[in-house]
Amino acid sequence: MGLQNGYFRPTSVDEALDHLAANDLTIAAGCTDLFPATEQKTLGGPVLDISGITALRGFRKNETGITIGATTTWSDLIAAPLPSAFGGLKLAAREVGARQIQNRGTLAGNLCNASPAADGVPPLLTLDAQVVLASKAGRRVMPLADFLIGPRQTARRADELLEGVHIPASALMGDGQFLKLGARKYLVISIAMVAARLVIADGVVAEAALAIGACGPVAARLPKAEAALVGQPMDPGLINASHLQGYLAPIDDMRADAAYRTTVATELVQRILGRFAESRSA
Amino acid sequence: MSTVSMTVNGKVVASVVEDRTLLVDFIREHLRLTGTHVGCDTSQCGACVVHVNGKAMKSCTMLAAAADGADVTTIEGVANGDLHPMQKAFNDNHGLQCGFCTPGMIMSGIDMVNRYKAEGKTLDEAAIRAELEGNICRCTGYHNIVKSIQQAAGEM
Protein backbone atom coordinates (compact mmCIF):
# COMPACT_ATOMS: atom_id res chain seq x y z
CA MET A 1 0.00 0.00 0.00
CA GLY A 2 1.44 3.32 -1.00
CA LEU A 3 0.65 6.62 0.58
CA GLN A 4 -2.43 6.76 -1.65
CA ASN A 5 -4.17 4.63 0.92
CA GLY A 6 -2.17 5.78 3.91
CA TYR A 7 -3.82 5.96 7.28
CA PHE A 8 -2.00 7.39 10.28
CA ARG A 9 -3.31 7.39 13.82
CA PRO A 10 -0.71 9.14 15.96
CA THR A 11 -1.00 9.24 19.73
CA SER A 12 0.99 12.45 20.22
CA VAL A 13 0.91 15.95 18.75
CA ASP A 14 4.59 15.78 17.73
CA GLU A 15 3.98 12.62 15.76
CA ALA A 16 0.95 14.22 14.08
CA LEU A 17 2.99 17.30 13.12
CA ASP A 18 5.72 15.08 11.63
CA HIS A 19 3.15 13.42 9.39
CA LEU A 20 1.65 16.78 8.39
CA ALA A 21 5.07 18.17 7.52
CA ALA A 22 5.90 15.18 5.34
CA ASN A 23 2.63 14.56 3.50
CA ASP A 24 -0.51 16.14 2.18
CA LEU A 25 -3.09 14.60 4.49
CA THR A 26 -6.79 14.86 5.26
CA ILE A 27 -7.19 15.35 8.99
CA ALA A 28 -9.97 13.26 10.50
CA ALA A 29 -11.36 13.84 13.99
CA GLY A 30 -14.94 12.69 14.70
CA CYS A 31 -15.56 12.31 10.93
CA THR A 32 -19.14 13.57 11.33
CA ASP A 33 -18.57 16.22 8.67
CA LEU A 34 -16.06 14.27 6.60
CA PHE A 35 -18.06 11.12 5.92
CA PRO A 36 -21.41 12.66 5.02
CA ALA A 37 -19.52 14.96 2.62
CA THR A 38 -17.55 12.13 1.02
CA GLU A 39 -20.42 10.60 -0.94
CA GLN A 40 -18.33 7.45 -1.23
CA LYS A 41 -17.73 4.45 0.91
CA THR A 42 -14.27 5.57 1.97
CA LEU A 43 -12.37 8.80 2.40
CA GLY A 44 -10.20 9.66 -0.58
CA GLY A 45 -6.43 10.03 -0.18
CA PRO A 46 -4.25 9.58 2.86
CA VAL A 47 -5.76 10.28 6.26
CA LEU A 48 -4.39 11.57 9.56
CA ASP A 49 -6.76 10.39 12.29
CA ILE A 50 -6.22 12.57 15.36
CA SER A 51 -8.88 10.93 17.53
CA GLY A 52 -6.17 8.94 19.34
CA ILE A 53 -4.31 12.00 20.64
CA THR A 54 -5.67 11.90 24.18
CA ALA A 55 -3.48 14.78 25.36
CA LEU A 56 -5.63 17.10 23.24
CA ARG A 57 -8.89 15.96 24.80
CA GLY A 58 -10.41 18.17 27.46
CA PHE A 59 -9.94 21.57 29.06
CA ARG A 60 -6.86 23.31 30.40
CA LYS A 61 -7.26 26.30 32.66
CA ASN A 62 -4.62 28.82 33.70
CA GLU A 63 -4.41 32.55 34.40
CA THR A 64 -4.61 33.41 30.69
CA GLY A 65 -7.93 31.61 30.23
CA ILE A 66 -9.33 28.23 29.23
CA THR A 67 -8.08 26.12 26.32
CA ILE A 68 -10.28 23.46 24.73
CA GLY A 69 -8.18 20.71 23.13
CA ALA A 70 -8.77 19.68 19.52
CA THR A 71 -10.12 16.19 20.23
CA THR A 72 -12.66 17.40 22.80
CA THR A 73 -16.13 16.21 21.75
CA TRP A 74 -19.42 18.07 22.10
CA SER A 75 -20.46 15.56 24.79
CA ASP A 76 -17.26 16.32 26.71
CA LEU A 77 -18.18 20.00 26.56
CA ILE A 78 -21.75 19.40 27.77
CA ALA A 79 -20.45 17.40 30.74
CA ALA A 80 -17.64 19.78 31.72
CA PRO A 81 -17.96 22.17 34.65
CA LEU A 82 -17.35 25.54 32.97
CA PRO A 83 -18.10 29.19 33.85
CA SER A 84 -21.59 30.41 32.90
CA ALA A 85 -20.02 32.49 30.12
CA PHE A 86 -19.91 29.11 28.32
CA GLY A 87 -23.71 28.77 28.61
CA GLY A 88 -24.22 29.61 24.94
CA LEU A 89 -21.58 27.16 23.78
CA LYS A 90 -23.12 24.41 25.90
CA LEU A 91 -26.57 25.08 24.45
CA ALA A 92 -25.06 24.98 20.95
CA ALA A 93 -23.37 21.66 21.80
CA ARG A 94 -26.76 20.11 22.54
CA GLU A 95 -28.01 21.22 19.12
CA VAL A 96 -25.21 19.69 17.05
CA GLY A 97 -26.88 16.70 15.41
CA ALA A 98 -27.96 14.31 18.13
CA ARG A 99 -26.30 12.54 21.03
CA GLN A 100 -24.51 9.99 18.83
CA ILE A 101 -23.02 12.84 16.78
CA GLN A 102 -22.09 14.78 19.93
CA ASN A 103 -20.25 11.69 21.22
CA ARG A 104 -17.93 11.71 18.17
CA GLY A 105 -17.93 15.21 16.70
CA THR A 106 -15.43 17.78 17.94
CA LEU A 107 -15.53 21.51 18.39
CA ALA A 108 -12.29 21.84 16.40
CA GLY A 109 -13.80 19.88 13.50
CA ASN A 110 -16.80 22.20 13.51
CA LEU A 111 -14.46 25.19 13.12
CA CYS A 112 -12.13 23.64 10.52
CA ASN A 113 -15.07 22.49 8.42
CA ALA A 114 -15.98 26.20 8.26
CA SER A 115 -19.64 25.87 7.38
CA PRO A 116 -21.46 29.22 7.60
CA ALA A 117 -24.06 27.27 9.63
CA ALA A 118 -21.58 25.79 12.14
CA ASP A 119 -23.35 26.13 15.47
CA GLY A 120 -20.12 26.36 17.47
CA VAL A 121 -18.96 29.57 15.84
CA PRO A 122 -21.33 32.31 17.13
CA PRO A 123 -20.94 31.33 20.81
CA LEU A 124 -17.17 31.13 20.39
CA LEU A 125 -17.12 34.58 18.78
CA THR A 126 -18.89 35.97 21.85
CA LEU A 127 -16.15 34.34 23.94
CA ASP A 128 -13.44 36.15 21.91
CA ALA A 129 -12.08 32.71 20.97
CA GLN A 130 -8.62 32.31 19.51
CA VAL A 131 -7.38 29.27 17.63
CA VAL A 132 -3.98 27.72 18.22
CA LEU A 133 -2.41 26.37 15.03
CA ALA A 134 0.58 24.07 15.42
CA SER A 135 3.11 22.88 12.86
CA LYS A 136 6.73 21.73 12.84
CA ALA A 137 7.63 25.38 12.26
CA GLY A 138 6.00 26.44 15.53
CA ARG A 139 2.70 27.72 16.82
CA ARG A 140 0.56 30.69 15.90
CA VAL A 141 -2.49 32.04 17.63
CA MET A 142 -5.17 34.01 15.85
CA PRO A 143 -8.68 35.25 16.59
CA LEU A 144 -11.37 32.84 15.38
CA ALA A 145 -12.79 35.73 13.35
CA ASP A 146 -9.56 35.84 11.30
CA PHE A 147 -9.27 32.06 11.05
CA LEU A 148 -12.64 31.77 9.29
CA ILE A 149 -12.19 33.30 5.85
CA GLY A 150 -15.31 32.16 4.02
CA PRO A 151 -17.55 29.17 3.44
CA ARG A 152 -15.31 26.08 3.82
CA GLN A 153 -12.23 28.29 3.88
CA THR A 154 -9.89 28.84 6.79
CA ALA A 155 -6.47 30.36 7.35
CA ARG A 156 -5.04 26.94 8.25
CA ARG A 157 -1.98 25.92 6.23
CA ALA A 158 -1.91 22.32 5.02
CA ASP A 159 0.89 21.45 7.45
CA GLU A 160 -0.96 22.87 10.46
CA LEU A 161 -3.08 21.16 13.06
CA LEU A 162 -5.69 23.15 14.93
CA GLU A 163 -4.43 22.19 18.35
CA GLY A 164 -6.92 23.98 20.55
CA VAL A 165 -9.34 26.83 21.04
CA HIS A 166 -8.39 29.39 23.65
CA ILE A 167 -10.87 31.56 25.53
CA PRO A 168 -9.06 34.51 27.12
CA ALA A 169 -9.68 35.19 30.81
CA SER A 170 -11.20 38.57 29.92
CA ALA A 171 -14.08 36.81 28.15
CA LEU A 172 -14.97 34.44 30.98
CA MET A 173 -17.32 36.93 32.63
CA GLY A 174 -21.09 37.03 32.41
CA ASP A 175 -23.65 34.59 31.08
CA GLY A 176 -23.87 33.00 27.65
CA GLN A 177 -26.95 32.10 25.62
CA PHE A 178 -27.60 30.49 22.23
CA LEU A 179 -30.68 30.36 20.05
CA LYS A 180 -31.05 28.43 16.83
CA LEU A 181 -33.75 28.61 14.19
CA GLY A 182 -34.28 25.52 12.06
CA ALA A 183 -37.06 24.25 9.86
CA ARG A 184 -37.92 21.78 12.63
CA LYS A 185 -36.88 21.27 16.21
CA TYR A 186 -34.47 18.36 15.99
CA LEU A 187 -31.49 17.23 13.93
CA VAL A 188 -31.49 20.25 11.72
CA ILE A 189 -28.99 22.61 10.16
CA SER A 190 -29.52 26.21 11.23
CA ILE A 191 -31.38 28.72 9.06
CA ALA A 192 -29.88 31.29 11.40
CA MET A 193 -28.54 31.26 14.93
CA VAL A 194 -27.49 33.85 17.49
CA ALA A 195 -25.28 33.79 20.54
CA ALA A 196 -24.93 36.32 23.31
CA ARG A 197 -22.68 36.83 26.30
CA LEU A 198 -23.68 39.64 28.60
CA VAL A 199 -22.29 41.00 31.82
CA ILE A 200 -25.15 42.64 33.69
CA ALA A 201 -24.44 44.54 36.90
CA ASP A 202 -27.28 46.07 38.94
CA GLY A 203 -29.64 45.62 36.02
CA VAL A 204 -27.40 47.55 33.65
CA VAL A 205 -25.52 45.95 30.76
CA ALA A 206 -21.82 46.37 31.51
CA GLU A 207 -20.48 44.26 28.64
CA ALA A 208 -22.20 42.81 25.59
CA ALA A 209 -21.03 40.33 23.00
CA LEU A 210 -23.47 39.30 20.27
CA ALA A 211 -22.88 37.12 17.22
CA ILE A 212 -25.00 35.79 14.38
CA GLY A 213 -24.46 32.80 12.10
CA ALA A 214 -25.75 31.54 8.75
CA CYS A 215 -26.59 35.09 7.70
CA GLY A 216 -23.40 35.68 5.73
CA PRO A 217 -20.36 33.80 4.42
CA VAL A 218 -19.03 33.56 7.98
CA ALA A 219 -20.62 34.16 11.35
CA ALA A 220 -20.08 37.69 12.65
CA ARG A 221 -20.15 39.80 15.78
CA LEU A 222 -22.72 42.60 15.89
CA PRO A 223 -20.79 45.60 17.28
CA LYS A 224 -23.51 48.19 16.64
CA ALA A 225 -26.09 46.18 18.55
CA GLU A 226 -23.56 45.54 21.33
CA ALA A 227 -22.89 49.27 21.64
CA ALA A 228 -26.61 50.00 21.80
CA LEU A 229 -26.94 47.77 24.87
CA VAL A 230 -23.95 48.79 26.95
CA GLY A 231 -24.75 51.21 29.74
CA GLN A 232 -28.50 50.63 29.42
CA PRO A 233 -30.91 48.66 31.58
CA MET A 234 -31.44 45.29 29.89
CA ASP A 235 -34.24 45.66 27.35
CA PRO A 236 -34.57 43.64 24.09
CA GLY A 237 -36.46 46.59 22.60
CA LEU A 238 -33.19 48.54 22.41
CA ILE A 239 -32.34 46.56 19.29
CA ASN A 240 -33.97 47.05 15.89
CA ALA A 241 -33.08 46.12 12.33
CA SER A 242 -30.83 49.16 11.89
CA HIS A 243 -28.35 47.78 14.42
CA LEU A 244 -27.81 44.72 12.25
CA GLN A 245 -27.56 46.55 8.98
CA GLY A 246 -24.17 46.13 7.33
CA TYR A 247 -23.38 42.97 9.27
CA LEU A 248 -25.66 40.62 7.37
CA ALA A 249 -25.05 39.23 3.90
CA PRO A 250 -27.47 36.32 3.71
CA ILE A 251 -27.99 34.14 0.67
CA ASP A 252 -30.95 32.24 -0.74
CA ASP A 253 -30.49 28.53 -0.25
CA MET A 254 -32.56 25.42 0.26
CA ARG A 255 -33.15 26.27 3.91
CA ALA A 256 -34.43 29.84 3.55
CA ASP A 257 -34.20 32.90 1.34
CA ALA A 258 -32.17 36.00 2.10
CA ALA A 259 -35.16 38.22 2.87
CA TYR A 260 -36.44 35.75 5.44
CA ARG A 261 -33.02 35.50 7.08
CA THR A 262 -32.76 39.28 7.29
CA THR A 263 -36.16 39.47 8.98
CA VAL A 264 -35.54 36.70 11.48
CA ALA A 265 -32.07 37.98 12.39
CA THR A 266 -33.46 40.93 14.35
CA GLU A 267 -36.19 38.78 15.84
CA LEU A 268 -33.65 36.20 17.04
CA VAL A 269 -31.45 38.87 18.63
CA GLN A 270 -34.46 40.32 20.44
CA ARG A 271 -35.54 36.86 21.62
CA ILE A 272 -32.13 35.91 22.95
CA LEU A 273 -31.92 39.21 24.81
CA GLY A 274 -35.37 38.49 26.19
CA ARG A 275 -33.90 35.48 27.95
CA PHE A 276 -31.54 37.75 29.88
CA ALA A 277 -34.39 40.10 30.75
CA GLU A 278 -36.42 37.12 32.02
CA SER A 279 -33.64 35.65 34.10
CA ARG A 280 -33.10 39.05 35.68
CA SER A 281 -36.70 39.52 36.72
CA ALA A 282 -37.03 35.88 37.83
CA MET B 1 -4.01 -2.37 5.20
CA SER B 2 -3.84 -2.52 8.93
CA THR B 3 -4.75 -4.93 11.67
CA VAL B 4 -7.49 -3.73 13.92
CA SER B 5 -8.36 -5.46 17.10
CA MET B 6 -11.23 -4.72 19.44
CA THR B 7 -13.64 -6.41 21.78
CA VAL B 8 -17.03 -6.93 20.17
CA ASN B 9 -19.83 -8.25 22.36
CA GLY B 10 -17.27 -9.51 24.86
CA LYS B 11 -15.07 -11.35 22.34
CA VAL B 12 -11.69 -10.14 21.14
CA VAL B 13 -11.66 -9.92 17.37
CA ALA B 14 -8.78 -9.00 15.08
CA SER B 15 -8.84 -8.56 11.36
CA VAL B 16 -6.72 -7.10 8.59
CA VAL B 17 -8.75 -4.39 6.91
CA GLU B 18 -8.31 -1.66 4.35
CA ASP B 19 -7.27 1.35 6.40
CA ARG B 20 -10.36 3.41 5.82
CA THR B 21 -12.93 0.69 6.41
CA LEU B 22 -15.93 2.04 8.28
CA LEU B 23 -16.74 0.48 11.62
CA VAL B 24 -20.17 -0.49 10.31
CA ASP B 25 -18.63 -2.36 7.37
CA PHE B 26 -16.18 -4.06 9.69
CA ILE B 27 -19.08 -5.21 11.87
CA ARG B 28 -21.30 -6.32 9.00
CA GLU B 29 -18.85 -7.59 6.40
CA HIS B 30 -15.90 -8.86 8.44
CA LEU B 31 -17.69 -10.06 11.54
CA ARG B 32 -20.94 -10.90 9.72
CA LEU B 33 -22.95 -9.29 12.50
CA THR B 34 -25.68 -7.95 10.28
CA GLY B 35 -28.03 -6.76 13.01
CA THR B 36 -26.42 -3.33 12.75
CA HIS B 37 -28.12 -1.70 9.77
CA VAL B 38 -27.24 1.03 7.28
CA GLY B 39 -30.15 3.26 6.39
CA CYS B 40 -28.53 6.36 4.97
CA ASP B 41 -25.23 7.75 3.81
CA THR B 42 -25.44 11.01 5.71
CA SER B 43 -25.20 9.86 9.35
CA GLN B 44 -28.75 10.91 10.05
CA CYS B 45 -30.94 7.82 10.41
CA GLY B 46 -29.37 6.06 13.39
CA ALA B 47 -29.95 2.51 12.10
CA CYS B 48 -26.23 1.85 12.62
CA VAL B 49 -25.94 2.88 16.29
CA VAL B 50 -23.60 0.73 18.40
CA HIS B 51 -21.93 1.36 21.73
CA VAL B 52 -18.23 2.21 21.70
CA ASN B 53 -16.71 2.17 25.17
CA GLY B 54 -20.24 2.43 26.55
CA LYS B 55 -21.36 5.40 24.45
CA ALA B 56 -23.83 5.43 21.57
CA MET B 57 -22.19 6.20 18.26
CA LYS B 58 -23.14 5.99 14.62
CA SER B 59 -20.89 3.26 13.26
CA CYS B 60 -21.26 4.67 9.75
CA THR B 61 -19.32 7.77 10.77
CA MET B 62 -16.43 6.00 12.40
CA LEU B 63 -13.41 4.19 11.04
CA ALA B 64 -12.83 0.64 12.25
CA ALA B 65 -9.23 1.67 12.92
CA ALA B 66 -10.44 4.49 15.17
CA ALA B 67 -12.13 1.82 17.30
CA ASP B 68 -8.88 -0.15 17.63
CA GLY B 69 -8.63 -1.33 21.22
CA ALA B 70 -12.19 -0.26 22.02
CA ASP B 71 -15.02 -2.19 23.61
CA VAL B 72 -17.89 -2.38 21.13
CA THR B 73 -21.41 -3.67 21.73
CA THR B 74 -23.82 -4.33 18.88
CA ILE B 75 -27.48 -5.39 18.97
CA GLU B 76 -26.31 -9.03 18.95
CA GLY B 77 -24.53 -8.46 22.25
CA VAL B 78 -27.25 -6.95 24.42
CA ALA B 79 -29.21 -10.11 25.29
CA ASN B 80 -27.79 -12.08 28.14
CA GLY B 81 -29.46 -15.46 27.70
CA ASP B 82 -32.87 -13.78 27.97
CA LEU B 83 -33.82 -10.77 25.92
CA HIS B 84 -32.54 -7.45 27.25
CA PRO B 85 -35.34 -5.48 29.00
CA MET B 86 -35.20 -3.00 26.12
CA GLN B 87 -35.70 -5.77 23.55
CA LYS B 88 -38.53 -7.25 25.60
CA ALA B 89 -40.18 -3.83 25.90
CA PHE B 90 -40.13 -3.33 22.12
CA ASN B 91 -41.73 -6.75 21.82
CA ASP B 92 -44.36 -6.07 24.49
CA ASN B 93 -45.33 -2.66 23.13
CA HIS B 94 -45.23 -3.43 19.42
CA GLY B 95 -42.39 -0.92 19.15
CA LEU B 96 -41.58 -1.90 15.58
CA GLN B 97 -43.18 -2.56 12.25
CA CYS B 98 -40.65 -3.36 9.51
CA GLY B 99 -37.87 -3.51 12.12
CA PHE B 100 -35.23 -1.75 10.06
CA CYS B 101 -34.68 1.04 12.58
CA THR B 102 -35.09 -1.23 15.60
CA PRO B 103 -31.47 -2.23 16.34
CA GLY B 104 -30.46 1.43 16.36
CA MET B 105 -33.51 2.39 18.43
CA ILE B 106 -32.67 -0.26 21.01
CA MET B 107 -28.99 0.74 21.20
CA SER B 108 -29.96 4.42 21.59
CA GLY B 109 -32.67 3.48 24.07
CA ILE B 110 -30.25 1.56 26.28
CA ASP B 111 -27.76 4.43 26.09
CA MET B 112 -30.29 7.05 27.17
CA VAL B 113 -31.66 4.98 30.05
CA ASN B 114 -28.13 4.28 31.33
CA ARG B 115 -27.11 7.90 30.99
CA TYR B 116 -30.16 9.32 32.75
CA LYS B 117 -29.75 6.76 35.55
CA ALA B 118 -26.08 7.65 36.01
CA GLU B 119 -26.96 11.34 36.15
CA GLY B 120 -29.92 10.73 38.50
CA LYS B 121 -32.38 12.31 36.07
CA THR B 122 -35.87 11.07 35.15
CA LEU B 123 -36.34 9.94 31.59
CA ASP B 124 -39.92 11.06 30.95
CA GLU B 125 -41.79 10.97 27.67
CA ALA B 126 -40.61 14.41 26.57
CA ALA B 127 -37.00 13.51 27.32
CA ILE B 128 -37.28 10.25 25.36
CA ARG B 129 -38.71 12.08 22.36
CA ALA B 130 -35.92 14.66 22.51
CA GLU B 131 -33.25 11.98 22.94
CA LEU B 132 -34.56 10.09 19.91
CA GLU B 133 -33.63 12.93 17.58
CA GLY B 134 -30.79 10.90 16.08
CA ASN B 135 -32.94 7.89 15.19
CA ILE B 136 -35.44 7.92 12.37
CA CYS B 137 -38.33 5.50 11.92
CA ARG B 138 -40.47 5.60 8.81
CA CYS B 139 -43.11 3.15 10.01
CA THR B 140 -44.31 3.50 13.56
CA GLY B 141 -44.90 7.19 14.16
CA TYR B 142 -42.64 6.72 17.21
CA HIS B 143 -45.49 6.36 19.66
CA ASN B 144 -44.87 2.73 20.55
CA ILE B 145 -41.11 3.23 20.47
CA VAL B 146 -41.46 5.87 23.17
CA LYS B 147 -43.73 3.55 25.18
CA SER B 148 -41.20 0.73 24.84
CA ILE B 149 -38.33 2.84 26.12
CA GLN B 150 -40.52 4.09 28.97
CA GLN B 151 -41.28 0.51 30.01
CA ALA B 152 -37.63 -0.54 29.79
CA ALA B 153 -36.53 2.51 31.78
CA GLY B 154 -38.66 1.22 34.64
CA GLU B 155 -37.13 -2.25 34.44
CA MET B 156 -33.45 -1.57 33.80
Ligand SMILES: Cc1cc2nc3c(=O)[nH]c(=O)nc-3n(C[C@H](O)[C@H](O)[C@H](O)COP(=O)(O)OP(=O)(O)OC[C@H]3O[C@@H](n4cnc5c(N)ncnc54)[C@H](O)[C@@H]3O)c2cc1C
Ligand atom coordinates in the same frame (compact mmCIF):
# COMPACT_ATOMS: atom_id res chain seq x y z
C1 LIG C 1 -26.58 14.06 11.29
C2 LIG C 1 -25.66 15.24 11.47
C3 LIG C 1 -26.14 16.40 12.04
C4 LIG C 1 -25.31 17.50 12.22
N1 LIG C 1 -25.84 18.62 12.80
C5 LIG C 1 -25.07 19.70 12.99
C6 LIG C 1 -25.62 20.86 13.60
O1 LIG C 1 -26.78 20.90 13.99
N2 LIG C 1 -24.82 21.94 13.76
C7 LIG C 1 -23.51 21.93 13.35
O2 LIG C 1 -22.82 22.93 13.53
N3 LIG C 1 -22.96 20.84 12.79
C8 LIG C 1 -23.71 19.73 12.59
N4 LIG C 1 -23.17 18.62 12.00
C9 LIG C 1 -21.79 18.66 11.51
C10 LIG C 1 -20.70 18.06 12.42
O3 LIG C 1 -21.23 17.09 13.28
C11 LIG C 1 -19.98 19.11 13.27
O4 LIG C 1 -19.50 20.15 12.48
C12 LIG C 1 -18.81 18.49 14.07
O5 LIG C 1 -18.44 19.36 15.09
C13 LIG C 1 -17.60 18.17 13.21
O6 LIG C 1 -16.56 17.64 14.01
P1 LIG C 1 -15.76 16.30 13.64
O7 LIG C 1 -14.79 16.05 14.74
O8 LIG C 1 -16.68 15.20 13.32
O9 LIG C 1 -15.01 16.79 12.32
P2 LIG C 1 -14.44 15.92 11.08
O10 LIG C 1 -15.57 15.47 10.22
O11 LIG C 1 -13.51 14.87 11.56
O12 LIG C 1 -13.62 17.07 10.34
C14 LIG C 1 -14.26 18.21 9.77
C15 LIG C 1 -13.24 19.05 9.00
O13 LIG C 1 -12.30 19.64 9.87
C16 LIG C 1 -10.97 19.18 9.63
N5 LIG C 1 -10.36 19.01 10.96
C17 LIG C 1 -10.93 18.36 12.02
N6 LIG C 1 -10.17 18.52 13.13
C18 LIG C 1 -9.10 19.28 12.75
C19 LIG C 1 -7.97 19.80 13.46
N7 LIG C 1 -7.79 19.59 14.77
N8 LIG C 1 -7.07 20.56 12.77
C20 LIG C 1 -7.26 20.80 11.44
N9 LIG C 1 -8.30 20.35 10.73
C21 LIG C 1 -9.23 19.59 11.37
C22 LIG C 1 -11.14 17.94 8.79
O14 LIG C 1 -10.04 17.73 7.92
C23 LIG C 1 -12.41 18.23 8.03
O15 LIG C 1 -12.14 19.05 6.92
C24 LIG C 1 -23.97 17.47 11.82
C25 LIG C 1 -23.46 16.29 11.25
C26 LIG C 1 -24.29 15.18 11.07
C27 LIG C 1 -23.72 13.93 10.49
Ligand code: FES
Ligand atom coordinates in the same frame (compact mmCIF):
# COMPACT_ATOMS: atom_id res chain seq x y z
S1 FES D 1 -26.50 4.46 8.53
FE1 FES D 1 -25.52 5.46 10.14
S2 FES D 1 -26.86 7.08 10.57
FE2 FES D 1 -27.82 6.17 8.85
Ligand code: FES
Ligand atom coordinates in the same frame (compact mmCIF):
# COMPACT_ATOMS: atom_id res chain seq x y z
S1 FES E 1 -40.07 0.06 12.18
FE1 FES E 1 -39.75 0.40 10.08
S2 FES E 1 -38.32 2.05 10.15
FE2 FES E 1 -38.89 1.89 12.18
